[in-house]
Structure formats: C-alpha cells, structure tokens
Amino acid sequence: MFPHTQSGEPVHVLCYLCRNLDLDPLLSRTPSHRKLVPLVFVGYPPSPTCALCRLFAFYCANDGMGSGTLTSASWIYTTRPDWQDPGHGLDSRLLGIVPETAGYSHHEWAFHRALFRMRGYLGEPVTGPSSWAQGPIGPRSLQPGAIDYSLLRAWLGFCQQKHRNKPDCQPLKVDSTWCFRLIDCKTRLVVETSSLGTVCPPFLALSYVWGGAMQSRHLDYSKPLGDLPLSIEDGITVTQKLGFRYLWVDQYCIRQHDEGDKHFQIRLMAEIYGSAQATIVAAAGSDPTYGLPGVSTTQRSPQPYVKLRGRTLTWTYGSTRDDISNSVWSTRGWTYQEGVLSSRRLVFTDKQVYFQCGLSSFSEAFNIPFERAGWASHDNMFPRFRTAPYSLEIGDRIYEYTQRKLGNENDILNAFQGIQGQLAKHKPPIHNIWGIPVLCKPREWSPSPKGFLAGLCWSLEKSNGRRHGFPSWSWAGWKGPAMLHPENDVVHPLMEPDIYVAFESPDGHRTEWPEVGLSHGTGGRGDQGHLRVLILECLSFLFENQIFESRDLKNLGLETTNIYMEDLSANTDGLGVSADPPGLIHSLHNNPNWTSQDFNQCPLVGVPITLQTVWQESPRFFVLVLQNKAGSELHERIGHFEWSDPRQLFDFGTFMRTVTTKRRVFRII
Incomplete structure (x- = not known):
C-alpha cells in the first residue's frame, strides 16, 4: 500500500492537513454506551499521495455497503465495539469513518454498528500474549511473512x-x-x-x-x-x-x-x-x-497502517x-x-x-x-450445524450447497453425503432419497411418505439445465440453486388427497414405502438405485389450454385475468397458462421452446400437494408439473405450477373443484 525504504520501513508521505492532524484527542475520547461521538470533519478531498488519506479511503471503500470511497464530506468517529459493555475495564479508543454519501443519520446506532463491524476499526495496535485473555480490544500488527x-x-x-x-x-x-x-x-x-x-x-x-x-x-x-x-x-x-x-x-x-x-x-x-x-x-x-x-x-x-506524530494507526480489516x-x-x-x-x-x-x-x-x-x-x-462464516433448528437446517444447507460448482457433475450427491449422513443422526432424524429430505411425522421419529412429499416441493432459483443420471423429481437432477420450503415440514393430513408413494428400480422391481428402510440408514447412506423411479398414484389435472411464453403475456391482454403480473416480462422461464384459474408454470428447462404442437403431443399434468406450515392456519399447495416421455409410459418432472390469486377468490378446495381431476398412476424418472 505504501512505498518502502531499502530497510523495509514504509515511507509515510502525508499531505499538509494530515501532518497537522493530532491523534491524541481522537484516541483519548471514549464514547458513552450506544453513542457515537463525531470528532473530525474531513472537509478536504483526499490526496492520492498521502498515506493517511489513502488509509482512510481504503477503509471506506471496503465496507461493501455501497458508500464508495472517502469523500470531502466524511466524519471520523471514536467508537466502542457494539458488544463491549461500559465499565467493564475494556474501554478502547477506536476510530471509524462514516462518509456522508452513506445517506444515514449520524444518530442511527444500528446502522453504524453494522457498518463498523463490516469495515473494522482504526486504532493503535495491541501487543503481548496477555491480551488474548484480558485485553485490550484493538488491532494487531501482522507480518506479511510470519504467523504467530x-x-x-x-x-x-x-x-x-x-x-x-x-x-x-x-x-x-x-x-x-x-x-x-x-x-x-x-x-x-x-x-x-x-x-x-x-x-x-x-x-x-x-x-x-x-x-x-x-x-x-x-x-x-x-x-x-x-x-x-x-x-x-x-x-x-x-x-x-x-x-x-x-x-x-x-x-x-x-x-x-x-x-x-x-x-x-x-x-x-x-x-x-x-x-x-x-x-x-x-x-x-x-x-x-x-x-x-x-x-x-x-x-x-501488507496490513495498512500509518505512523503519525509518535502514534501508529492500524486497520483491523473488519469482517x-x-x-x-x-x-x-x-x-x-x-x-x-x-x-x-x-x-x-x-x-x-x-x-x-x-x-x-x-x-x-x-x-x-x-x-x-x-x-x-x-x-x-x-x-460467523460457518453455520451451527449440529444443534441447528430442525425445520430450517436442510433447506438452508441444500440452497447454499447447490450454488457451488462441481468438476464432475456426477458428484452432486457424493459431495453432500456427509451433510445428509449427519442429518440422519439428528433427533428427530432427516433421511433422504436421492437428496430429497424425508421429514418425520410430528411427534414421531419414523420417516413419513407425507414428509417425502413435502421434500418434493422444491424449486430452482435459476435453472441451468438437466443433470443427467439423476431423477428429474430430485433437485440433484437439475443444475442451479435449489430452494426448499423448510417451514413446510408437515403435509396436512386432512386436506391432502391420499397419495400412494412407491419406487421402482430400472429393471422394474417395486419397493413399497414400508420396505424403503430409511429408519435403518440404508436409504440415507447406501446405494439408492432401486429407488430410481418414483411411483405416485394421485389426483391430477391436465393443462389443456394453449400455453404462451411469458414475455408475450401482456401483449395478449392477459393482465386482466387473475395472473399476478409483477415483472413477468423479466421471467424468461415462466409460462403463462390461460386455464381457469390461471397461473404460471415455472419450467426447470432453461429457455424452453415449446410449441402448441409439442404441447398437444406431450400434454402437461399437474399433481397438487397440500402443505400445512407450522405457524400458519391455512395450508398452501404446490403443483408438480409432469410431462409424458413421448412413446413411453414414463413421465419427467419439468417444473412447478404457481397459482396466483391476489384477490383471494379461491382456496385450495375451490381450486380442486375448478379443475377436472382424475386419479392416475405416474412412473416418474
């Protein structure tokens, strides 16, 4: 950051105003609890050759909150870290800078607390091993080529x-x-x-x-x-x-x-x-x-620091x-x-x-x-995993994981197997089938088919296409960040139509749900090839009307229907359905190019699943969208259906009476 002499010491060239800045009163004035004390108004443009100006500007540019660099309207504050109690004997003289371009009042403590925690602090470095246990709070001086x-x-x-x-x-x-x-x-x-x-x-x-x-x-x-x-x-x-x-x-x-x-x-x-x-x-x-x-x-x-008038000002780096x-x-x-x-x-x-x-x-x-x-x-950068809340854990972990890249796409479940294995040891346990979490019945620890159906209700934040070799009904079968709905940990037993769940191997051997054996760990960690084909016997309905690409919806005048029209033009993977009631099919395929002829040859089928949240009285429903594989009895999951009802004219029962349903058996690969 700074030029150095032949001996390695930095040459701290200071502008006229910084040379006359006295750090003694800045570092000696301590704020009261939950209060920031403005000390110096920086009323001059920063000099590109001044070491202190550059330190201030670098500090301000590293906040990640859009405030940019140091401007000619910035305040230097003396502050106490937000977790340091007054009168504890650990009072520290630390500085922070708030540019006026941040657009916040100097009295908004919560904003400043988050800002300083992200940016870090400026202060005199502390030394000595006794500081590890007793203090004081402040920066440490680090060596580029040595670790303590x-x-x-x-x-x-x-x-x-x-x-x-x-x-x-x-x-x-x-x-x-x-x-x-x-x-x-x-x-x-x-x-x-x-x-x-x-x-x-x-x-x-x-x-x-x-x-x-x-x-x-x-x-x-x-x-x-x-x-x-x-x-x-x-x-x-x-x-x-x-x-x-x-x-x-x-x-x-x-x-x-x-x-x-x-x-x-x-x-x-x-x-x-x-x-x-x-x-x-x-x-x-x-x-x-x-x-x-x-x-x-x-x-x-090199850690940025400046020597000025017998003092050393060092940056703590922040988060x-x-x-x-x-x-x-x-x-x-x-x-x-x-x-x-x-x-x-x-x-x-x-x-x-x-x-x-x-x-x-x-x-x-x-x-x-x-x-x-x-x-x-x-x-903290890493989540608390072993004692995390049951209902939130699996959805968060899958979403974080699926944002990452794999050198070999076939490792999508291998590289997550450790997480799945530990979740299976939780109390209550969360098992999985091809990555789909299998939640337990309320107040029971046995895997539930309704809990598996709840796990099927996932969507992609952004689809990057198919991952071959994995089931289409699993998030592992698609590339892109997968979002589960972890609060939906109960499939409502009263309104949910009876859905029969079983599995088949590629050679046709069927495994009924009681035979899956998840409670004994075989499904959670072992080979699941015998569970490759998902069998659902359930109510379903056909999307019988013509579908349109979402960017054409407004041109077709569909904004007068019950479809919720917020920013549909930007939704390139949503397909409007002119059914009654209408809604949007969110395709898992990236930029699908379906024609009316394709749609008529391979009609889309909706399988509704009712979900009851723990803290909400009324259930919501999720519709799996399936498409028949041409020339076979197999189906693939190709998306999900969201029924938009901003006027709240329908409940789930009304929806099921509005569409024509038929009980069918689906073999989904």
Whole structure:
C-alpha cells in the first residue's frame, strides 16, 4: 500500500492537513454506551499521495455497503465495539469513518454498528500474549511473512477448555471401525489409523481446492511423501506448529485409483472432518500450488497502517466474510461440507487467519479478549450445524450447497453425503432419497411418505439445465440453486388427497414405502438405485389450454385475468397458462421452446400437494408439473405450477373443484 525504504520501513508521505492532524484527542475520547461521538470533519478531498488519506479511503471503500470511497464530506468517529459493555475495564479508543454519501443519520446506532463491524476499526495496535485473555480490544500488527502460532494455539486451547461440554465444538470420537489413513507429519508416511493404537491420536484435516494443478497419482505407501504441492507442505507445517503430528488430506489419504476405497472413504467424510481437532482451510489461491499465506513462501497482503506524530494507526480489516465468500474455495462443491462439518476451522486468507468454532470466532488482525468471544461472534462464516433448528437446517444447507460448482457433475450427491449422513443422526432424524429430505411425522421419529412429499416441493432459483443420471423429481437432477420450503415440514393430513408413494428400480422391481428402510440408514447412506423411479398414484389435472411464453403475456391482454403480473416480462422461464384459474408454470428447462404442437403431443399434468406450515392456519399447495416421455409410459418432472390469486377468490378446495381431476398412476424418472 505504501512505498518502502531499502530497510523495509514504509515511507509515510502525508499531505499538509494530515501532518497537522493530532491523534491524541481522537484516541483519548471514549464514547458513552450506544453513542457515537463525531470528532473530525474531513472537509478536504483526499490526496492520492498521502498515506493517511489513502488509509482512510481504503477503509471506506471496503465496507461493501455501497458508500464508495472517502469523500470531502466524511466524519471520523471514536467508537466502542457494539458488544463491549461500559465499565467493564475494556474501554478502547477506536476510530471509524462514516462518509456522508452513506445517506444515514449520524444518530442511527444500528446502522453504524453494522457498518463498523463490516469495515473494522482504526486504532493503535495491541501487543503481548496477555491480551488474548484480558485485553485490550484493538488491532494487531501482522507480518506479511510470519504467523504467530502461539495465538492460533491459544484459540484452539480456549475452545477446548471453555467449550468442552458443548456439542457444537467437540470433535467426534473416532470409531475403531472407520478405518481411514493419516499423514504422519514427522515421518511423511501415510499410515492406517488402526496401526496407531486402540485410540486414534488427535489429528487435523486440510480443506483446499484441487484445481487443474492437482493430478491424482499412484502412491507407494511404503515410502515417505515427497514433491508435495505448497498448500499441502504448508498444511504439514501448520499441523506441527500447532503441536499435532497427524494430518488428513483427501488426495493422499484416499487411494484415488481404488474405486472401492474411494466409495468407502467418501462415506466417512462427515466422521473424518467431524472428528478432526480442527480443519485447516486454504481459502486463498485457486489450486494447491498457492500455499497458505504467511506460512512459508506465500506472502500476505501488507496490513495498512500509518505512523503519525509518535502514534501508529492500524486497520483491523473488519469482517472476513467477503474474503472467504469471494474465494475460489467457497465456489467448490466438495469444500462445502468440509467447512460445515468441522467442529473448528482455521481459515487462511490473503490477509489474515480466521478461527471459528461452534460458539466463538476470532480474527488475527483484531484482538478480542477471550472472555468477550461470545459477543464477537455476530458475523460467523460457518453455520451451527449440529444443534441447528430442525425445520430450517436442510433447506438452508441444500440452497447454499447447490450454488457451488462441481468438476464432475456426477458428484452432486457424493459431495453432500456427509451433510445428509449427519442429518440422519439428528433427533428427530432427516433421511433422504436421492437428496430429497424425508421429514418425520410430528411427534414421531419414523420417516413419513407425507414428509417425502413435502421434500418434493422444491424449486430452482435459476435453472441451468438437466443433470443427467439423476431423477428429474430430485433437485440433484437439475443444475442451479435449489430452494426448499423448510417451514413446510408437515403435509396436512386432512386436506391432502391420499397419495400412494412407491419406487421402482430400472429393471422394474417395486419397493413399497414400508420396505424403503430409511429408519435403518440404508436409504440415507447406501446405494439408492432401486429407488430410481418414483411411483405416485394421485389426483391430477391436465393443462389443456394453449400455453404462451411469458414475455408475450401482456401483449395478449392477459393482465386482466387473475395472473399476478409483477415483472413477468423479466421471467424468461415462466409460462403463462390461460386455464381457469390461471397461473404460471415455472419450467426447470432453461429457455424452453415449446410449441402448441409439442404441447398437444406431450400434454402437461399437474399433481397438487397440500402443505400445512407450522405457524400458519391455512395450508398452501404446490403443483408438480409432469410431462409424458413421448412413446413411453414414463413421465419427467419439468417444473412447478404457481397459482396466483391476489384477490383471494379461491382456496385450495375451490381450486380442486375448478379443475377436472382424475386419479392416475405416474412412473416418474
């Protein structure tokens, strides 16, 4: 950020006004609780050559809230972090800047609290290991090429001691039947855990992006590992620096050319990451040759700071959410469950190291006393998974996961199997069939066919086409972010027409619902090829009228009907149906090009499913849209139907009496 002398010290060139800025009164005035004190009005344009102006401008440009850069109308505030109680002995002199372009009053505390938490703070750096437990609160000075491992060990030790009875933080106990391998960082040999004694020793796991640089290769497990990519070498270094000997790395601990071993080890992913003492996350670079910034040869971004009139003003960096979310690591499908399933994470970014366990989080550039750690965990990057609310968990996880990319589309369920396996162990459990969550009956823990029907009511935020090899009735069969409706965890037993549910294998063998065996775990983790074809016997209706592309709806005068017309012209995958009552078919195909002839040859069928939400009195319904496969008795799910009724003229019973229904049997592939 700043020019440097030959000795490495930055040259802090200051403009005339900044040279005369006295930090003493700025850093000595402490605000009262829930109050911001404006100190200095920056009434001059920032100088591009002034180090302090550039620090202020860089700070303002990093808020992510659209306020842009420092302008000639900005205020410097002294502030207290929103979770720091007055009179606690931890009062800190920290600064923040609020540009007038933010468009908010200086007295809106909630806005400023969120703004400063996102931007971070400016202040004098704190030093000394005693600050870990006692304070003060403030920035730490970081070295681009060095990491304070004693700090990282202190984070781990804090969680191990303070959270030892908390299920969100405690690693799982290793079962002797798991049979997996670890890298011995001392000998560089890959060893079987069964050879390390009756109790598996503590170990760390590594989560990283394979990228194009990572090529699977045959390994001679009798010889020490050599010629490792830099991220793996740095992972071994971090493991040893933190006082551990063993590290799990998928590329080396899974026999990549042994399909049987790969299948077995993939099923253990939840247990491996869940039982590691911590997971090292390489959230920098696009492949394993990049390394972990600050560990060896990969330098971190220099931390912005300025020396002025005998004081040093340092930036804490603020939230690490954007740094992690914008990383290549956060775009990959396989890394999703690795981050979620871990009990503790050490995330290496280009700026700093971020730590998060189940209850607390810490950033390397911002010193927070351990006793205040719980208050600092407002912006955790990873969700609380093990004790998350039952009804919200699965929908959120599937939506987050399906936004990511896979190098091999056939891994869509493999890379999510660890999440599914852990959900099956919840109380009550959530099993799955081809990724569709199977919710349990209320007050019972047995999988319910009505719970499966509720799981079928998913939609795509944006369709990217078909994923072949997976059922059309599962979100795994389509590319794009899948949205479930997690609040719909009960299929209403009174209004729901009786729907018979069964499955068939490709060779025609039928499995009735009681024989699926989800309560014994076979459906949750095993091969589900025998459940490939979904059998539904239910009421259905035909979309008998001509369909039109949504961009033509207004031209056809359909805005006078009951169709809700909000922004239909932008909805390129919605199809208006001139039926009575009318609505929109949301197609899973990207930009469908159906003609009237195609529609008449392969008519669309609607299968209504009634859903009763927990906290709403009236049920809602979801209509699966099926299309016959030409020349066969099979159907595919190609979308869902939303009936828009802004005037509330119909309820579900009226809808079912309005359309002509017939009970039919559908075999859906």
